[in-house]
Amino acid sequence: MSNGLLLWVDDEIELLKAHIIFLEKKGYEVVTVSNGTDAIDQCQTQTFDLVLLDEQMPGLSGLETLQRIKEIQPATPIVMVTKSEEEDIMNQAIGAKIADYLIKPVNPNQILLTLKKNIHQKEIVTEVTQSGYQQNYQQIAMQIADCRTFNDWKDVYRKLVHWELELSSADSNMTEMLKMQKEEANNGFAKYIAKNYLDWVAPQDNKISNSFSKLAGQKKQQTNNNDNRPLLSTDIFKSKVFPLIDKGEKVFLIVIDNFRLDQWRILSKEIGDMFDIEEDLYVSILPTATQYARNAIFSGLMPKQIATMFPELWVDEDEEEGKNLNEEPLIQTQIDRYRRHDKFSYHKINNSTGADKFMQ
Known part of the structure; x- marks a missing residue:
């Protein structure tokens, strides 16, 4: 041939x-x-x-x-x-x-x-990529079993996303094998969240709901995991945005709904020659639905705290009004709570037409 x-x-x-x-x-x-x-x-x-x-x-x-x-x-x-x-x-x-x-x-x-x-690049890449994933499969499986901290899970997630992108670009027939390994990691991560989440969001509260106890599948230890608490939705401004402003930086915060790491990796290749990129991961609050998680980012508060402190800015689940219509005033409440005097502009883009209009 x-x-x-x-x-x-x-x-x-x-x-x-x-x-x-x-x-x-x-x-x-x-x-x-x-x-x-x-x-x-x-x-x-x-x-x-x-x-x-x-x-x-x-x-x-x-x-x-x-x-x-x-x-x-x-x-x-x-x-x-x-x-x-x-x-x-x-x-x-x-x-x-x-x-x-x-x-x-x-x-x-x-x-x-x-x-x-x-x-022959495509065939060679496919062959080498498949061989590489096969060699790393067992190592990743052992990592999943040994994960104890959020940093452990971040490392696993990054590796799975890396191989997902590599195998998809190589048109590999091993994607099903990777899919099964991702499901295994998802199950393990869900148990990790169930075991630790309440300590992260309410470290002083030792009351544990029955639903979380059942999901964890084991007796909850009465320990304070606040020292190992990962970055949550409520921490984004406090830990990432405000420190940059304090250094004199002009900050453009772009929040993209349902934005996965694999999607970011593809986008980062397109903009990598224009920016020096530092990458990190955070944990969304639960529920991860937009009306909860995104409002938590902008306010720096848990949903219950928003409803209690700013009832005029909170829309309950059963109400027909839009649940994310108060993001701009929520940002202002966070700035005020930290006694800051930062000026900001807020723009919400819902479709490509809105994006074109904003760029003009």
């Missing part, structure tokens, strides 16, 4: 016989031509997996040939193989979206590497 059909264009093609034999032994079919015109003719009659193209040729130059081939086969990767080290030619070739730029003399393994990168 052929590893791919190549077109090699070089006016000194006879001097590259050893390279061509090497590639043929590796399973590639190689069509050779000595000028740009013949290369264009070949591209009009058959589709190539990759084109190796010299720049300095009589007649059509390599750059001219490159443009013509791109018009005929826009998806075919083209690798410039040339003696030229002129920066201008390099820039023009890169601007024309070549797949690679190799400077002569090249050895056969250099050619093989660029073929692997441009023709």
Whole structure:
């Protein structure tokens, strides 16, 4: 079975016989031509997996040939193989979206590497990714079983998200195996939350509801876990926003509803060249529904505290009024409680039209 059909264009093609034999032994079919015109003719009659193209040729130059081939086969990767080290030619070739730029003399393994990168990358990535996850599977399983603190769970979650993204990009058939491991982690994390949540939100209150006792599946220990308390929704402003303001920073806080770590990882790749990114995770209060968790972020208070301290800003579950209509005044209550004098503007975006309008 052929590893791919190549077109090699070089006016000194006879001097590259050893390279061509090497590639043929590796399973590639190689069509050779000595000028740009013949290369264009070949591209009009058959589709190539990759084109190796010299720049300095009589007649059509390599750059001219490159443009013509791109018009005929826009998806075919083209690798410039040339003696030229002129920066201008390099820039023009890169601007024309070549797949690679190799400077002569090249050895056969250099050619093989660029073929692997441009023709076989997906298969190689899939194979290596699957092998990597298989090797890490048992380690992650042991980590899940040994998790005792929130930092332990953060580490597990980051690893699971990493492999979820890696396997999805590699189009792997091991996603079902990962899904089962995520379910195992979810079950373990739910037990961890049930065991510790009441101590986090009310560390002085040793009264434990029957529902949480049953969910934990064990007798609740009367201990104060406040020392190991993770960052909660109610802590975001106090622990993350206010300290930045105190340093003189201008802060733009963006709260995105139902925003998962895997989604953030994809977005962070798009904005990584514009910002220095520091990443951390926090625990949402329960229930995690928007009307509770998001109001807790903006107010710095638990829902019951909001209802008690600011009844005019709280909307009960059975009321028809929107549950998140008072976010701006809730932010102000938090600023006032900490006796701060910060100025802020609040904007709520519900759809893409609203986003476009805001950006204007």
